[in-house]
Amino acid sequence: MFKKMRNLHLWIGLLTSVLILLEAVTGLLLIHPSLLGEPERAPAIERSARSTNPENPVPAATTSSRPAVTDNLGAEVQGGRPAFHETGAAGAEDARSGLVGLIRGLHAGRLGSLNIRWAIELAAISMIVLTVTGIYLSIKILIRSNK
Numbered sequence: 001m002f003k004k005m006r007n008l009h010l011w012i013g014l015l016t017s018v019l020i021l022l023e024a025v026t027g028l029l030l031i032h033p034s035l036l037g038e039p040e041r042a043p044a045i046e047r048s049a050r051s052t053n054p055e056n057p058v059p060a061a062t063t064s065s066r067p068a069v070t071d072n073l074g075a076e077v078q079g080g081r082p083a084f085h086e087t088g089a090a091g092a093e094d095a096r097s098g099l100v101g102l103i104r105g106l107h108a109g110r111l112g113s114l115n116i117r118w119a120i121e122l123a124a125i126s127m128i129v130l131t132v133t134g135i136y137l138s139i140k141i142l143i144r145s146n147k
Contacts, residue, residue, distance in 0.1 A: 010138055010141060010142070013134065013138065014135065014138045014139075017131045017134050017135050017138075018135070020127060020131050021127075021128060021131040021132065021135075023127075024124045024125075024127035024128045024131065025124075025128060027107075027120075027124050028121065028124040028125070028128070031109065031117065031120060031121060031124070032121075106120075107120075109121075
């Protein structure tokens with residue numbers, strides 16, 4: 001029974017580690033679009049906080065010439081980043097508050113007004129290193145057990 005559980009854990013870990021590696025690499029690339037040859041931009045949350053008219057804030061993401069599209073989760077994105085559409089200061093607060101605002105902020109490297117981009121980068125690099133070494137060790141175990 002122990003050997004079957006160990007083999008199950010090994011194979012599930014090996015298969016899902018490929019997905020974790022893919023998520024970590026693509027997340028790091030989204031944080032640093034310059035690695036893909038694109039210019040660095042301010043995160044969508046920072047762009048949405050800026051305004052040209054203090055009485056009716058319109059986020060920079062909504063003034064783009066590119067039309068907004070919906071991603072596979074139903075969230076509106078513009079230029080590969082979340083698009084926020086507010087009609088006033090109350091709308092801006094609603095877009096950045098609550099669980100969805102917290103999650104979007106974390107993925108943009110923000111925790112409230114605190115910049116935690118370095119922590120997100122460190123976590124992505126750590127996941128990449130741990131996943132690659134885990135795949136290597138799993139393959140060594142599989143090769144050793146087939147002898």
